[in-house]
Amino acid sequence: MLVVTRRPGESVLIGGDVEVFVLAVDGAQVRVGINAPRAVRVLRRELLTQVESENRRAVGTSLGRDDLSRLLQPDRSRSVRAT
């Protein structure tokens, strides 16, 4: 990993069209500004991690035929369909 030291107001260029600015530093928090073309996706890392782990949770669970039918019973007071 390339490591560089920057001060607030300074930036780093990545390729020809991505620029990452250090805007402010306050204790353990760093405020970062990013200039990038629309085709470059910028995402908080933890958000992707959360979606990955939520997907794994989803695959780890299943519902039997009868259980699912029961969930869909129209006479249940809290039926999915009633929404």
Place this chain on the structure above:
Amino acid sequence: MELQTTRFGHIEILDVSEESVLEFPHGLPGFESHKSFALLEELKYLPFRWLQSLVDPTVVFLVIDPRSILGQYEIHVDDLDVECLELLDGEDPGALCIVVMPEDPRSATINLKAPITINQSRRRAKQVILTSERYPLRYPLFQPDQTQHPAAN
């Protein structure tokens, strides 16, 4: 074509049409190597459907059309998504959200934060992550009070 699925917790062999297959060019987060899924549906289980990986019978997602829960659900797709889904100008993708079903189905949640967007006509799909704070990762499938949908406000 023949397909193996574990959608109900045990192996089952289904005969599905090629048209039910959706291509995920990037896979799904955490499942990047799974690029093709069959969308399984049975009338009696609607609005639930399943996305079954073609390469692994144990990789199956229970999914639901978020609009059947919220009535209204807005997705913003960016240029990258439009390109990946091969959407035409002004064309809106369909959406399905992944259900997480814990042991007690009453506490099931749906992932409104990262819907699976679908271009039906091109049969292409992508799970996108919405940047808006409006929709949570775990939205309760069953509301204590059916008249209130906080995420829809």
